[in-house]
Amino acid sequence: MHLYFKRLVCSCICLAITELCAAQTTLPAFGEITAEEQSLTECSFDKEADAVVLLDEASADHNDQYNLIVNRRKRLKVLKPKGNRHGDISISYLSKDDIEYISDIEAYTWNFRSGSGPEIKKVTPSAIYRQKVNDRVSVVRIAMPDVQVGSIIEYKYITTSKSYAYLDDWYFQTELPVIHSRFSLVVMPNYEFAYRVYKTELLPISIKQEKNSGRIYFGMDSIAGLRDEPFMDAEKDYLQHVEFQLSGYQGTFGGTTKYMTTWAELTRELMSNPGFGVQLNKNIAVGDEWTNRLKAIPSPYEKMSYIYNFVYKNYTWNGLGGIASSSGVKDTWEKRKGSSSDINLMLINLLQEAKLEAYPLLVSERGHGKVNPEYPFVDQFNKVLAYVLIGDQKYVLDAAGAWTPPFMIPFSVINTKAFIVNRKKGGIIALTENDKKDRNFVNIFATVDESGQMKGSATIESYEYARLNRLRAWQRDKDRFKENFYTSYQAGLTIDSLHWKNMDNDSLPAVQEFGFSIPPTASGDYKLINLNLFSGIAKNPFISNIRFTNIDYGCLQSYTIVENIELPASLKVENLPRNVRMIMPDTSITMSRQLQVNSNILQVKYTITTTRSVFTADEYEYVKDFYKKMSEIMNEQVVLKKM
Structure with missing residues (x-):
């Protein structure tokens, strides 16, 4: 066991x-x-x-x-x-x-x-x-x-x-x-x-x-x-x-020197380290054009965004990580390439040079492991990011990771603890996100013919982290993207003419528009219609009998699916699933389904939301049972009978 x-x-x-x-x-x-x-x-x-x-x-x-x-x-x-x-x-x-x-x-x-x-x-x-x-x-x-x-x-x-x-x-x-x-x-x-x-x-x-x-x-x-x-x-x-x-x-003459056994000692050690704190005091020869351009930007937020965007778009990450600079910020500026620590320490240097309040932030990405604040093990961290304070707002910037707008926390460090490296304002902080979500809105228009075949069009609006996650997945592997997000809902489902909108505008949702076709599923005079389309839950992901790790979605989830399906006059609804609403005892997950038929139009609406992004291993049985029931409800089919 x-x-x-x-x-x-x-x-x-x-x-x-x-x-x-x-x-x-x-x-x-x-x-x-x-x-x-x-x-x-x-x-x-x-x-x-x-x-x-x-x-x-x-x-x-x-x-x-x-x-x-x-x-x-x-x-x-x-x-x-x-x-x-x-x-x-x-x-x-x-x-x-x-x-x-x-x-x-x-x-x-x-x-x-x-x-x-x-x-x-x-x-x-x-x-x-x-x-x-x-x-x-x-x-x-x-x-x-x-x-x-x-x-x-x-x-x-x-x-x-x-x-x-x-x-x-x-x-x-x-x-x-x-x-x-x-x-x-x-x-x-x-x-x-x-x-x-x-x-x-x-x-x-x-x-x-x-x-x-x-x-x-x-x-x-x-x-x-x-x-x-x-x-x-x-x-x-x-x-x-x-x-x-x-x-x-x-030491040679007796006495013991303690080494990084408190967070204050770790801060002192890092800030005096040639590959870390010393790099923040390097004078980068940015040139008059850079300096004059920054002076012309009045807003601190816009100034921060300009510096971050410039570094992200013009400097190439070489695939190496760590928290200490290997090449130095001056060399990185000139060669326009470096490790994640080279690039982000250079970013902090430039932000401070622009008179913005910016500090190094040691992070441990979720894939690297949790930070325990009780003891300052520097190996707990695998990356350094920039932490910027503008008024009451706090920003976390990573110019060497997956693209993230400056107003959002990088997805890889949500639900983690991080360490601000500064003698006065330093310390452990929690990186949480309760406002921005993985949020999708799906709108479907389709028709069913006499054979039971469904054809239609879908528009998916992906907001905030859903936007980022989908764009990254699309850029990594376009064929697998279609399989993971679209065609896994039913055997034989195909899509065509996929078009994207707003790919270059971070303030708008990433819109995916495409046509789709589903072959008929029939049993004699009965036609079965699958309503669970592009919902994010093609099947229950939790099937193991026991769970060892926490369930960590990274961020809050929100899915809304609206379907309008035109039925043929020769088929009538024999069995219409009932309206239902499910909710976890602590309201952390909710799901609802509403169906109605107006004339020959079948109208369907699903909503799925989470108010927590992390569930402990001890809660696994509750989550598993909820998803089992939810996926069964979502995959209930409408039965049509030939008149």
């Missing part, structure tokens, strides 16, 4: 801790396959899994040059045909400036035949290769040989990093269930590390420290896998894991 409902967070500084759970399982040595592992055909605590991680362990230490040395090995077994995909191993590392390097790779596949010994195949050097992902990251790929159902895969390697600053968090949980997970760490002399454990209350953890060596051990067992769920936020928020951060060091 899967285990996730409530999460326990344990924190400690200096890695000095008493044992929380004494149970320690001795793991088999590399290449030593146990009889239990050979006979395993199903994961008892996650029976849906197509493979299972038998063990995952790593130990972190240092060499004489105080490089971070991590020895890691992993063993897994394929349980189902779909599990064969786990035979393609990928190990990423920071290759820029030789920050990290992967070495001493050794890997094997074991297959077991009845009546004979194990068949062992070692990975050859030609099956191991390196691939550059971008300017910062590379990956080692390992093609495991002869992977099939029943195979056991095991591999090990060493990661050498320049310093302990590149110590990764340890994840006990993955997409696959994990039987044994172990991590140990030796802290360098004179250094202190803080750590935080995120886990469910239902899973025990073992934490031990050796007094002589200073090594600390973490261990968990029998952890179910966490797989993708509809409308989930960052899986990182729900994975059982431990996070690390350097918290202090002892």
